[in-house]
Amino acid sequence: MNSEARKQVFVCAGTGCVASGANKIIDLLQAEIARQGMTERVDVIATGCHGFCEQGPTLFIEPEKKFYRHIQAEDVREIVEKDLAQDQKVERLLYKEPLTGELAVTYGDINFFAKQSRIALKNCGFIDPNKIEDYLAQGGFEGLKKALQLTPDEVIEEVKASGLRGRGGAGFPTGLKWSLCRTNPGDKKYVICNADEGDPGAFMDRGLLEGDPQSVIEGMLIGAYAIGADEGYVYCRAEYPLAIRNFQIAIAQATEAGFLGDNILGSEFSFHLKIYAGAGAFVCGEETALMASIEGKRGMPRVRPPFPAQSGLWGKPTNINNVETWSNIPHILRNGSPWYAQYGTEKSKGTKIFALTGKVNNTGLVEVPMGMPLREIIFDIGGGVADGKQFKAVQIGGPSGSCLPAELLDLPVDYDTLAQAGAMVGSGGLVVMDETTCMVDIAKFFVNFSQEESCGKCTPCREGNKRMWEMLDRISRGEGKMADLDKLEQLARTIKETSLCGLGQNAPNPVLAALKYFREEFVEHIEAKKCRAGACSNLLSYSIDPEKCKKCSLCAKNCPVNCITGNKNTPYVIDGDKCISCGSCMDSCKFGAVLRA
The missing domain is CATH 1.20.1440.230 (NADH-ubiquinone oxidoreductase 51kDa subunit, iron-sulphur binding domain)
Structure with missing residues (x-):
């Protein structure tokens, strides 16, 4: 932004908001700002996902920190004329807390943002991911510069002291994993970023790769220096085209700026990075299957040992961490391990990103200190269960995780406590379920x-x-x-x-x-033979209350198997032998006459 500009408009251009028309809104904003002669005073910045996906398309206005949500093309002129030109709020576009109805003017007033502790997600939503200058302005590559002033062993000790554990699911200590790879002999070593995010409802890796790709690159650079690797791969599922595009741009810009390539920052350290698009096999999230896929083989796991740190990609010592783990590394080196270790619990340090989805008011990406109770994540940050329904369970850890009931809502979210409850942090999926879930x-x-x-x-x-x-x-x-x-x-x-x-x-x-x-x-x-949630169709039966039936015929018209009969003089009746229990009659009835048993 030039020195004369007074305002910055950050528009989310992550996958979710783009699907809702964010690119068109960006174009209209720029055109309207130019039409009103405000180009020198206002910058429009297309960012990655800031996490509040339920409210997209969204935008922030700085320095006032105003937050507008559900922006449509027809709202653009009013935002420019009223807010950017006259500094007046457009109240109908402000956010309301779902449980209290309170109006939030700034993003700091919104529980979804206020109760988070953002480290890995710090830049997402506040920088243009396709401009390395924006990343540098936020302290980018300062962690790498500090790392290059230390010995590789000193870098590993700093990561160990931070208490960072792998965010990909297993929670293995990151510093220890690096040291195992470093001490194994080999004339060639590799580092890999596992971005093969396949859990249903999970999009943490996508958000980071789209919104702050340079942080992943910097983390991998630091890891490669510590381990002794000169080549790396980012294995990203092909279903993430925007993430792949933004990362390719980031690699090109980091190379041009001298952060990737040979003799980085005038040192003897060299590192080259490639992105590899996976075909979408969930099993390739397993590290040995991932490496087989990079090698051009069918993605299938192999027996261990040997472990990747001993014999990994093409038989060479290899270290694999996931996107979130790599993104934390620059912050640890830049700010020091004691700073990072202040977050979280004794055995689970730092923060964790969760994809909060399902039957919850505020779906999106949230980053919280390890140890925060489930209740606080779901009801304070997530705004509670949607549509006034009762909370029933939360699935944590994706398809490899567990559903935890309401009596465990006060359970702290950390590796060891969840393991004792028969659950796992996993990569970070958090799916909320209500009373209608079987x-x-x-x-x-x-x-x-x-x-x-x-x-x-x-x-x-x-x-x-x-x-x-x-x-x-x-x-x-x-x-x-x-x-x-x-x-x-x-x-x-x-x-x-x-x-x-x-x-x-x-x-x-x-x-x-x-x-x-x-x-x-x-x-x-x-x-x-009963499904209390009404989800198992074979266990359901439907009938029509003749006292409530208005003889409107909507149920019969919407029945796919024509099992409902009646007329304007006779209440409608369902033939139980023909009924397939699809529920279309109940959905179409406006008078509550259809009953389900």
Whole structure:
């Protein structure tokens, strides 16, 4: 921004907002600002995702810190004429807290932002990811400069002292992982960024790669220097075209600026970085399958040992961390390990990014200190359960995680506490579920996902997940037996103990957690042939209350199998033998006459 400019308008141009028309809004803003002769006083900056996805398209106005949401093309002229020209609020575009109805003028007034502690997400939404100058203005590459003044071992000790653990799911200490790779002999070493984000409802990696790609590059540079690597790869799923494009631009700009390539910043350290687009196989999130994919082989895990630190990419010592882990590294080197270690708990230091999705008012990316209770994340930051429904469960850790019930809402979110509860932090998926969610159906969904994504290499995963799904399917159709519950639990534990890689080892987690915390729902499906959530269609029956029926025929018109009869003189009736329990009659009835049992 030039020195005469008075205002900055930051418009989210992440994938979610772009899909809602953000690029058109940016063009209209620039055109309207030019039309009103304000170009020298106002800059429009296209940023990455700032996280508040539920409210997109969104924009911030600095220095007043105003926040507008759900921006449409027809709102642009009013924003320019009223706010940018006259410094007046456009109240109808301001955010209201869903639980209190309070109007929030600035983003600092919004619980979604105010209760976060942003480290990895610090720049997302506040810089143009396609301009390295913006990253440098925020202290970019200062961490690399400090690292190059230290020995590689001193850099590793600093990372160890920070307490950073891998944010990809396993939570292995990052500094220790680096030291294992550094001490293994090899004439060539690699570092890899795992951006193969495949968990349903997860988009943490996408947000960072789109909004702050240079932080990932800087983190990888520091890691490569510490380990002794001169080449690296970012393995990103091809379904993230904007992330890949922004990262390619970032690589080109970092190379031109002298931060990538040979003899970086006049040192003897050289590092070259490439981006590799994966084909979308979930199993390639497992590090040995990921490396096989880069090598041009089918993405399948292999037996360990040897571990990647001993023999990884093309048989050379290799260190793999995920996007969020790499993004934390520059902040640790820039600000020091004691600064980073002040966040979080004794054994889980720092912050964690979660993709907060599902039946919650404020969906989006949130970054909180490790140890924050689930209740605070869901109800304070997330704004509570949507549509006034009751909270039922939260799925944490993606398809490899577990559903935790309401009585565990005060559980601190850290690696060890969640493990004791039979759950895991995972990569950061956090899916909120309400009273309309059936836990049998949810367990079935995640097992089906793992079954479809299994590479098929090992029998426990390939066959076991199919058998688990078949048992869950029978239970959801009201054909299960009580003996199935013990069989299901025994099979789940066998798969967990004998599968080759993390996909199979963790695929049973949703089933085991559902049986532990929601067993009564399984029993209801089996003994009472009832689904309390109304999600399992085979266990539902519909009828029409003749006293409430207005004889409008909407239910009959919307029935796909023509099982509803009646006329303007006779209340409508559902033929139970023909009904397929689709629920279209209940959805179409405006008078509450259709009943579900």
